[in-house]
Structures are given as structure tokens and as C-alpha cells.
Amino acid sequence: MNPFEYAPRRVSFLGTHAVGDHKLKVYSLVAPAFGAPPAPPAEKIVELLAKGLPDPALEEDHKVGFGILHWAGDGLYTLTNTWYDANMLRLKAFLIDEFDSAEPKMESLDHLNVITCVWELEIYKYERDLWVRSVLERKPAELSDAVLADYLSLGFEGYV
Numbered sequence: 001m002n003p004f005e006y007a008p009r010r011v012s013f014l015g016t017h018a019v020g021d022h023k024l025k026v027y028s029l030v031a032p033a034f035g036a037p038p039a040p041p042a043e044k045i046v047e048l049l050a051k052g053l054p055d056p057a058l059e060e061d062h063k064v065g066f067g068i069l070h071w072a073g074d075g076l077y078t079l080t081n082t083w084y085d086a087n088m089l090r091l092k093a094f095l096i097d098e099f100d101s102a103e104p105k106m107e108s109l110d111h112l113n114v115i116t117c118v119w120e121l122e123i124y125k126y127e128r129d130l131w132v133r134s135v136l137e138r139k140p141a142e143l144s145d146a147v148l149a150d151y152l153s154l155g156f157e158g159y160v
Contacts, residue, residue, distance in 0.1 A: 013155030052080025
């Protein structure tokens with residue numbers, strides 16, 4: 001069980017990556033207890049987030065979103081979030097064991113019915129606000145390549 005205490009964690013924006021047929025902005029979130037996480041190569045980031053892509057794919061999927069690599073005190077968590085039907089997110093989360101192995105063991109967190117932790121929520125808030133400003137409030141309302149490029153170019157950095 002986690003302790004009832006709060007310590008700020010560093011968030012880094014790792015840019016946008018093609019993950020399957022999606023484009024995901026990627027964040028690294030690091031707990032002080034984890035120490036210095038490895039700098040994963042782009043191929044490893046894509047591999048870890050790909051399992052979280054929506055299945056089944058639906059017509060209303062926008063094939064854009066964000067992923068979080070959360071280096072927590074008890075391991076590495078991945079959260080893959082994709083925008084769906086204009087104003088909703090689809091999410092899959094995993095706990096990763098043996099990150100550095102050729103075949104990391106990924107345990108789905110679906111059975112826990114967990115959405116996210118308090119540190120990750122700040123990234124969700126940033127992404128929510130950016131999606132509203134960049135996409136939903138745009139006049140005329142459209143999801144063009146230019147609108148998506150603008151959204152994908154912006155990311156959060158700092159402590160949460």
C-alpha cells in the first residue's frame with residue numbers, strides 16, 4: 001500500500017511518436033524514489049505504449065493522444081490515452097516488469113478499475129485544457145492535419 005504522503009515528481013515531454021497508426025505525445029513522470037530512469041530509445045517507447053492502443057478500433061477514434069511512462073516507486077507504469085468521438089479519452093494502463101528485458105512483462109490494470117494517480121492527473125488536466133483550446137473551441141470546428149499538428153507540438157514540462 002502506498003504511504004499517505006506527497007512529494008513532487010518531474011514531468012518531461014519526450015515529443016510525439018508514431019505508435020501503430022496513432023500519433024501520441026509522450027511524457028516521462030519520475031518519482032524521487034525511482035532515481036534516474038533510463039532514457040528509453042524511441043523504439044522502446046513505441047513498444048511499451050502500443051499495447052495500450054484501442055482495441056477494437058472504432059470509427060470515432062481520432063488516432064491521436066498521449067502516453068505516460070510513470071517511473072513510480074514500485075515500477076514502471078504505462079498509460080496510453082487516445083481521443084475518441086471529439087471529447088472523450090480511451091485509456092489502457094499497464095505495470096511493466098523487467099523493463100530492460102527483450103520481452104518485458106506487462107500486467108494490465110483493467111481489473112483494478114483505476115483511472116490514474118494524483119501525479120498523472122496534472123498531465124491529464126494539461127491535455128484536457130489543450131484539447132479544448134486547440135480542437136473543441138476552434139471556429140470553424142474541424143480536426144484538420146494543421147489542427148492536429150498544433151496540438152501534437154505542445155507538451156507539459158515541470159513538477160507536479
